[in-house]
Amino acid sequence: MKRHQNLLLLVAVALLTALPLWQVQRPEAGADGKPVDIFTGADNRAMALIGQIAPSYQPWFEPLLEPASGEVASLLFALQAALGAGFIGYYLGVSVTREKMRREVTRREETDAGDTAC
Amino acid sequence: MHIMEGFLPIEHAVGWTLASAPFVIYGLRAVRRRVHEQPEQRMLLGVAAAFAFVLSALKLPSVTGSCSHPTGTGLGAILFGPVIMAPIGAVVLLFQALLLAHGGLTTLGANLFAMAIVGPFAAAAVFRLARGLKCSFAVSVFLAASLADLLTYVTTSLQLAWAFPDPVGGFAASFVKFAGIFAITQIPLAISEGLLTVVIFNALARFNPRELQDMKVIGSSEVRA
Numbered sequence: 001m002k003r004h005q006n007l008l009l010l011v012a013v014a015l016l017t018a019l020p021l022w023q024v025q026r027p028e029a030g031a032d033g034k035p036v037d038i039f040t041g042a043d044n045r046a047m048a049l050i051g052q053i054a055p056s057y058q059p060w061f062e063p064l065l066e067p068a069s070g071e072v073a074s075l076l077f078a079l080q081a082a083l084g085a086g087f088i089g090y091y092l093g094v095s096v097t098r099e100k101m102r103r104e105v106t107r108r109e110e111t112d113a114g115d116t117a118c
Numbered sequence: 119m120h121i122m123e124g125f126l127p128i129e130h131a132v133g134w135t136l137a138s139a140p141f142v143i144y145g146l147r148a149v150r151r152r153v154h155e156q157p158e159q160r161m162l163l164g165v166a167a168a169f170a171f172v173l174s175a176l177k178l179p180s181v182t183g184s185c186s187h188p189t190g191t192g193l194g195a196i197l198f199g200p201v202i203m204a205p206i207g208a209v210v211l212l213f214q215a216l217l218l219a220h221g222g223l224t225t226l227g228a229n230l231f232a233m234a235i236v237g238p239f240a241a242a243a244v245f246r247l248a249r250g251l252k253c254s255f256a257v258s259v260f261l262a263a264s265l266a267d268l269l270t271y272v273t274t275s276l277q278l279a280w281a282f283p284d285p286v287g288g289f290a291a292s293f294v295k296f297a298g299i300f301a302i303t304q305i306p307l308a309i310s311e312g313l314l315t316v317v318i319f320n321a322l323a324r325f326n327p328r329e330l331q332d333m334k335v336i337g338s339s340e341v342r343a
Binding site: 016076098 | 119120121122123124125127128161162164165167168169170171172173174175176177178179180181182183184185186213214215216217218219220222223224256274278282283284285292295296299300303304306307309310313314316317318320321322324325326
């Protein structure tokens with residue numbers, strides 16, 4: 001039952017992620033004739049909005065290191081996710097084995113107790 | 119929810135850093151005490167950090183036609199209490215600020231406040247409230263994680279609106295604009311984060327029932343549920 005529930009939950013997450021890709025329409029090209037980018041980062045949109053609200057604002061600090069390209073950035077993001085997922089997977093693997101061995105031990109103890117009673 | 123490097127006026131940058139620092143220091147102490155007293159929980163602490171790492175690396179598309187990412191702070195806040203997420207969030211945000219030019223050092227304090235302080239405290243409070251109202255464990259986890267996620271982005275919108283009030287409408291108009299970018303985008307992502315947190319809790323409750331019971335996250339009657 002639990003496994004079933006998790007599967008359904010994961011399907012729901014996949015749908016929530018995929019539906020916008022299919023449902024959001026690309027807006028018409030602007031006056032400059034360039035196609036409008038969609039699914040850009042919300043952080044960058046906020047940065048653009050700051051530019052609109054306070055056109056005179058100048059950022060006063062630059063990032064110390066910037067990924068050399070979008071590819072390098074995606075490498076680092078993938079690394080970040082892989083490290084996290086790897087650890088979670090390792091922990092769950094350990095837990096499954098430990099729980100199995102625990103059950104094995106209690107089962108054996110029960111049968112041992114049964115044997116001596118006879 | 120990352121405010122980019124240099125995109126907060128200097129007074130705001132300093133103010134948010136000062137506001138976040140005590141939480142990080144207190145959180146570090148809490149982590150150290152916890153690891154000292156219950157070394158067997160070290161791995162689970164690692165899972166909470168790993169979950170935040172994974173989720174904040176996933177940029178997901180949303181209904182507004184832009185992309186954003188979940189925060190993954192609800193899990194740790196429910197397991198260990200909200201303060202321990204402050205140092206964990208600091209590690210995640212520093213990694214992204216230093217290596218990815220995502221967020222920044224000057225905006226670290228503000229981003230920490232939104233993601234690693236407001237979010238986790240909201241998660242812990244909502245979880246307690248929902249449990250108090252006799253919601254099931256899964257529903258409580260879902261509400262806690264998704265509201266924490268959403269409130270993180272509302273906080274970011276408030277921070278930006280405070281720093282950049284609209285010349286005509288002032289703070290309120292500016293907040294509506296920033297919230298339109300962050301909070302609306304975040305609604306489906308917050309739901310996803312809530313669901314994913316339930317998934318991981320299901321796995322933990324199944325394979326680590328004793329740990330969760332020891333930590334008083336679940337009651338003894340729910341272990342076999």
